[in-house]
Amino acid sequence: MGLEPFTAEDPVFVDEDVLRDSHKPEDLIERDRELAEYQAALKPVIKGARPRNIFLYGQTGVGKTVATQMIMDRLRQDQENYDDLDVHVIHVVCKNLNSSYQVAVKLVNEFRGPNNKIPTTGYPPDTVYEFLWEHLKEIDATHAIFVLDEVDAIGNDDDILYELPRANDNGNVPVDETKVGVIGISNKFTFRDNLSARVKDSLCDEEIHFPPYDANQLRNILYQRAEKAFVDDTLSDDVIPLAAAMAGQESGSARQALKLLFKAGDLARGAGDEEVTEEHVRQAEPKVKESQVRNELESLPTQSHLTLYALLALDRQDDLPAKSSDVFEVYEVAANRIDADVKTDRTIRDRLSQLKLKGFLDVEEHNEGPKGGSYYLYEFGDIRPDMVQEVLQDVDRLDELFQKDITSY
Ligand SMILES: Nc1ncnc2c1ncn2[C@@H]1O[C@H](COP(=O)(O)OP(=O)(O)OP(=O)(O)O)[C@@H](O)[C@H]1O
Ligand SMILES: [Mg+2]
Known part of the structure; x- marks a missing residue:
């Protein structure tokens, strides 16, 4: 059999892009209090x-970015x-910018044309x-107004x-010329x-919290988006409540709820089913x-x-669970091999705890009796080692290791 023809026929979606992250909803429902505070x-x-x-x-997927975009659009319009x-x-996304220096460079380049950008290293920070x-x-x-997302x-x-928040007070930008404001956005509670x-003092004039959505709110958000995304009557009645309940229980993230709904539709379409x-x-969830x-x-x-x-x-050498000192030994060789900074074993213990907090690792405490003290043993948590390998193999910086x-450590 040869290839099937490409056709625009789609029994499930009218416009699947409406369910994507990049789609800007016309209005933001379930966020009245937050929007009022923000304005x-x-x-x-x-x-x-x-x-x-x-x-x-607020946690990931709760509308921080989309609310900010809407409010800034409105501000630009009303002024x-x-x-x-x-x-x-000036709205920049700081993802992958690991220092204030890199953010400052990015901001400078926002003002510059394509042929006039400054490099990400080289200039002294003051410059x-x-x-x-x-x-x-x-x-x-x-x-x-600088938005640092x-x-x-x-x-x-x-x-x-x-x-940045002190630019006026420190006289770097005279306040009677340009008044400077900063909006910092974060999904990590520990960051604040x-x-x-000194930063807390200058940045946090106003703190606005976006709480996770509950299942009812997610349901309303999904109904609003689904109306434009799906062909009429393709969604069975229990689909949106179930997707909303799952996402509500797990994360309270609208992004996750939207992904579940999209994936459910995608699976139905792939299987040639007429109803989602x-x-x-349920099949979409693990994916x-x-x-x-x-x-x-x-x-x-x-x-x-x-x-x-x-x-x-x-x-891969069947040596898990392992002590942090054993993890450190392998880490040290690997870090040297790719010419990365070699951190102390204490730093690596901190990394291990962070990975545990994210649920990637399990830790078990071992007691060696009253004299022997105790130590921790680490192994992979709720993730498959094969998947870890697949992800790490795609990280350019680690190429040499693979x-x-x-198993040669
Ligand atoms: N109240 C809402 N109504 C409609 N869509 C929403 C609502 N809240 C969030 N969304 C949608 O959910 C997705 C995630 O929202 P957004 O990108 O604003 O999250 P975020 O809080 O910035 O998350 P992160 O911390 O991961 O950046 C987007 O597609 C957005 O359009
Ligand atoms: Mg965001």
């Missing part, structure tokens, strides 16, 4: 006053009604900040979260707690979960990848 915090801008700095936090206002919004202040003076706006990527190196005191049923949602875990593993920093690699090597026999 109130930005209201001074329209009156020409200094913006308040805002720290927005048009005021002749004496000129508000610039990069100078560039930024110069650009702000050049645009000559009344307000500049997924800002937790910078970790403890939070200098930029001091410099670990900010240095509860059964499709969605696995792809989330993969994404999470992929986006870990190099040191965590190396730690996972060490565990994988031990697993050219050698992984």
Whole structure:
């Protein structure tokens, strides 16, 4: 048999893109309180006053980014009604930017044309900040609002979260020329707690929390999107309530709920079924979960990848569960092999605990009796070693490690 013809016929979806992350819903339901707080915090801008700095936090998939985009669109639109206002919004996603320096470079480059970008290394930090202040003076706006989305990527190196909110106070950007405000967005609760005191003081004028959605809220969100995504009457009645209940119980994430619904439809379509049923949602669940875990593993920093690699090597040699000192030994060889910084065994213990917190590892405490003390043994938690290997093999930085026999440690 040859190829089937490509046809636009689709018995399930009218527009599956409506269920994707990139789709902007027309309005944000179930977020009235948060949107009101958010708008109130930005209201001074329209009156020409200094913006308040805002720290927005809440778990993944709860609408932080989409709410921010909507509010900024609205602010840009409404300021048009005021002749004496000129508000610039600079929105950057800090994912993969591991330091304040990298964020500062990215911000500078937001103001520059394609042929004029500065490189991500080389300039002293003060010079990069100078560039930024110069650009702000050049645009000559009344307000500049910096949105730093997924800002937790910078970790403890939070200098930029001091410099930017203080740009007016420190005289780097005269307040009577441009009023500078910062909106920091994070899905890590620990990030705020670990900010240095001076940053907390300057960044957190206003804190807005986006709580997880419950199953009822997710249901409403899904109904709204499904109406445009699916062919009429293809969804059986229990599909949305089930997807909403699953996502509500597990994460409260609208993103996860939308993915479940999409995957259920996709499975029905693939099977040639005319109705999407509860059964499709149940089949979709482990698939969605696995792809989330993969994404999470992929986006870990190099040191965590190396730690996972060490565990994988031990697993392949049947040496799991293992003590952190054994993990460290393999880690050290591997880190040297790819010319990465070799951290201390204490750092690697911290990495191991972080991986445990994310559910990737299981830990068991062992007691050696009253004199022997106790130690921990680590092994993979709810993830398959094969999947860990598949993910790590695709990480460019680790290429060299997979050219050698992984059982040779
Ligand atoms: N109240 C809502 N109504 C409609 N769609 C929503 C709502 N909340 C979230 N979504 C949708 O869920 C998805 C995830 O939302 P968003 O990207 O804003 O999450 P987030 O809080 O920024 O997550 P992360 O911390 O992972 O960046 C998007 O597709 C968004 O359109
Ligand atoms: Mg986001």
